[in-house]
Amino acid sequence: MMQRAFVFSSSNSISLQLSTPITPPVNAVFPERNRGWIAPYSPLQPPELRLRNYQRALPPVLCSGSDSVTNQQQMASQDERDPRISKISSVIRVIPDFPKPGILFQDITTLLLDIKAFRDTIDLFVERYRGKDISVVAGIEARGFIFGPPIALAIGAKFVPMRKPNKLPGEVISEEYSLEYGTDKMEMHVGAVQAGDRALIIDDLVATGGTLSAAIRLLERVGVHVVECACVIELPELKGRERLGDTPLFVLVSSA
Amino acid sequence: MSAYRDKDPRIHGIQSKIRVVPDFPKPGIMFQDITTLLLDPKAFKDTVDLFVERYKGKNISVVAGIEARGFIFGPPIALEIGAKFVPLRKPKKLPGKVISEEYVLEYGRDCLQMHVGAVEPGERALVVDDLIATGGTLCAAMNLLERVGAEVVECACVIELPDLKGRERLNGKPLYVLVESH
Numbered sequence: 001m002m003q004r005a006f007v008f009s010s011s012n013s014i015s016l017q018l019s020t021p022i023t024p025p026v027n028a029v030f031p032e033r034n035r036g037w038i039a040p041y042s043p044l045q046p047p048e049l050r051l052r053n054y055q056r057a058l059p060p061v062l063c064s065g066s067d068s069v070t071n072q073q074q075m076a077s078q079d080e081r082d083p084r085i086s087k088i089s090s091v092i093r094v095i096p097d098f099p100k101p102g103i104l105f106q107d108i109t110t111l112l113l114d115i116k117a118f119r120d121t122i123d124l125f126v127e128r129y130r131g132k133d134i135s136v137v138a139g140i141e142a143r144g145f146i147f148g149p150p151i152a153l154a155i156g157a158k159f160v161p162m163r164k165p166n167k168l169p170g171e172v173i174s175e176e177y178s179l180e181y182g183t184d185k186m187e188m189h190v191g192a193v194q195a196g197d198r199a200l201i202i203d204d205l206v207a208t209g210g211t212l213s214a215a216i217r218l219l220e221r222v223g224v225h226v227v228e229c230a231c232v233i234e235l236p237e238l239k240g241r242e243r244l245g246d247t248p249l250f251v252l253v254s255s256a
Numbered sequence: 257m258s259a260y261r262d263k264d265p266r267i268h269g270i271q272s273k274i275r276v277v278p279d280f281p282k283p284g285i286m287f288q289d290i291t292t293l294l295l296d297p298k299a300f301k302d303t304v305d306l307f308v309e310r311y312k313g314k315n316i317s318v319v320a321g322i323e324a325r326g327f328i329f330g331p332p333i334a335l336e337i338g339a340k341f342v343p344l345r346k347p348k349k350l351p352g353k354v355i356s357e358e359y360v361l362e363y364g365r366d367c368l369q370m371h372v373g374a375v376e377p378g379e380r381a382l383v384v385d386d387l388i389a390t391g392g393t394l395c396a397a398m399n400l401l402e403r404v405g406a407e408v409v410e411c412a413c414v415i416e417l418p419d420l421k422g423r424e425r426l427n428g429k430p431l432y433v434l435v436e437s438h
Contacts, residue, residue: 095351105351109371112331112341119335145327146343149294150335153301159294159328167324169277169287189291 084120089253091117092233106233106255108143108204122147124252125230126154129200134227136199138162138188140215143204147232151202160192162201162215173221177214186214195223205233206249209240216247266302271435273299274415288415288437290325290386304329306434307412308336311382316409318381320344322368322397325386329414333384342374344383344397355403359396368396370404377405387415388431391422398429 091114098105112118129151138160139148145161152159163186165174171190176183193199201215206229216226226247234240234251241249273293280287294300311333320342321330327343334341345368347356353372358365375381383397388411398408408429416422416433423431 093352098351099348107351109343109350109374112334112343113374115334115338115340118331118341122335142324142327142345142349145324146331146341149300149328150332152294153297153304153332156297158297159300161291161294161324161328163324166281168291169280169289170275192291192295 082124084117084124085252087114088117088121088124088232092253106205106235108146108232111232112146121232121252122150122154125151125202125250128250129228129230130155132227133198134200135197136160136193136219136224138193138199138201138215138219140186140201140203140211141167144202147204148202151200151230157200158192160188160199162218163187173218175214175218175221177210179210186211186218188218193219193222193224197224199224199226201226201229203229203231205235206231206240206251207235207238209238209243212240212249213243213245216244264306266299266306267434269296270299270303270306270414274435274437276437286437288387288417290328290414293414294328303414303434304332304336307333307384307432310432311410311412312337314409315380316382317379318342318375318401318406320370320375320381320383320397320401322383322385322393323349326384329386330384333382333412339382340374342370342381344368344370344400355400357396357400357403359392361392366393368393368400370400375401375404375406379406380409381406382409383411385411385413387417388413388422388433389417389420391420391425394422394431395425395427398426 091111093107093110095105095107134155134157137148137152137157139145141163149159165185165187168187168189172187173190174185174187176185199219206212212229219226228248228250230250232252234254236254236256273296275289275292277287277289316337316339319330319334319339321327323345331341347367347369350369350371354369355372356367356369358367381401388394394411401408410430410432413433415435415437418436
């Protein structure tokens with residue numbers, strides 16, 4: 001018997017989670033309540049129901065013969081058997097009933113404690129986006145601030161923080177988006193980006209896609225081309241991918 | 257330490273990219289805005305490099321970053337020096353078991369939290385934030401780390417407001433900054 005939490009709403013990505021329980025990651029900090037942890041190979045947890053390591057396939061990359069090495073690297077990172085992905089997935093901790101009962105929270109802080117896994121996470125994004133003329137990496141407060149800057153630094157792009165209201169000083173533009181109950185607002189500095197900039201949007205996780213789609217709208221309003229949204233984790237049953245319209249989504253790990 | 261800071265040619269470029277926004281978040285405050293620094297890839301890289309050059313090879317196993325702007329500078333430093341990154345957060349953001357440290361604000365109090373088990377006794381830690389003013393937040397961060405038995409090697413910030421004497425509030429712990437703003 002599996003435990004499954006069904007919560008359907010348009011809440012923001014932090015509070016809406018849907019996941020089967022996974023085995024405790026190896027170097028993890030143990031949660032206070034153990035209900036979420038099910039031992040591997042116990043009668044409750046068939047092994048094949050672990051967190052799936054999944055990546056959306058890229059459309060074929062057009063390249064010349066001299067790019068073939070790069071292309072091979074990119075294809076390797078999309079391969080489900082990339083050894084880096086399974087390690088990354090295994091060090092993400094699931095916390096039950098946070099921030100409220102019935103929600104299984106995907107906690108990336110344990111990933112940040114694993115030096116190699118954190119570096120691999122960044123490398124997987126950098127390998128995908130380097131040399132693609134990305135001029136802006138937009139990171140969504142606050143966990144997008146952890147993954148976005150290292151990617152921006154490695155690919156030579158600006159980093160632009162997308163923030164909750166009243167955090168950014170000076171002139172901002174705002175975009176409202178829906179929550180389960182009510183709305184929230186995302187802000188970006190006026191002048192941070194220019195029309196014609198090519199942007200990535202980074203966050204730790206995509207659930208319903210509400211936050212990411214607000215970020216896309218903010219950037220597109222000032223004439224920026226959003227090349228892709230990139231997250232460590234996707235909760236595919238919440239269909240966030242569909243909410244992004246034409247903007248592609250790239251993730252390392254899928255939690256269904 | 258300050259001689260190095262003043263002579264390094266990268267410092268001038270970094271300083272020139274920091275934008276001062278008057279009367280934010282309230283009248284009379286000159287807010288030091290680092291977002292303009294982040295828009296200059298070379299200046300942002302230089303900022304990170306200056307910290308990395310100082311801390312690489314010093315056996316630092318933890319970089320603790322203070323929410324939220326410490327999350328921007330801390331992880332690139334941690335990745336380069338081979339340390340874990342530990343986010344120190346406002347209340348109720350971290351899931352699971354946490355320890356809390358309260359600290360005093362101009363009016364009222366605030367609280368900083370860290371995950372139980374993120375840092376082990378004996379670890380050598382850096383605390384990173386974009387700016388030090390009164391030192392209240394940094395002091396709370398240091399307390400959190402010391403309570404779990406870590407050694408805070410140094411606090412590192414991009415900007416210091418020396419007139420607010422935050423340095424004195426750090427109980428003798430060293431503070432390293434790139435830029436001072438009077």
